[in-house]
Amino acid sequence: GAGVSQSPRYKVAKRGQDVALRCDPISGHVSLFWYQQALGQGPEFLTYFQNEAQLDKSGLPSDRFFAERPEGSVSTLKIQRTQQEDSAVYLCASSSGTGDSPLHFGNGTRLTVT
């Protein structure tokens, strides 16, 4: 596809439910990032993949958060037993290389936990 695709666009979950957010990066991009964006703030780093290897997961806020990219393309961010503080926009971004390569963002998934 032409850009990074995320689904669903909106997700409402009851507290305690599990959710799965999908990201389809730009074809050929080796690097994939997940960010969390609270209202009125900048994106906060969650985790980073290079191909299928998860190289950095230091930003995941708890062990309820899990991300995978098993074939080095599509990625899924899973949140178990959702809590109200998990409500945010979850952004996926991909890039072609290292530090000076810009990020290409998807439109995000807005998660609301009630």
Added chain:
Amino acid sequence: GNSVTQMEGPVTLSEEAFLTINCTYTATGYPSLFWYVQYPGEGLQLLLKATKADDKGSNKGFEATYRKETTSFHLEKGSVQVSDSAVYFCALSTNAGKSTFGDGTTLTVKP
């Protein structure tokens, strides 16, 4: 750790006014610096970048110069248009590829 501090908004300007949005950073090593823009209803997209000291990034009439001595990367445009209304994010990236963002500055340009 790395951090980015950018000018708080919102910023409201009249069309054709001069724009400056301040951005300063703290980083270990030599980061690359970026400005991203988010137009209403759209995702973040790259506006411009600079990868080393004294580099100037430019795009769509916007400019920013990587100033290592003042650890700054201020965004400027000489004459803003209504279509420039958006949220602007300053960011840095290290060799690891992980980017750190500022909190964003909302710009509204009135005709």
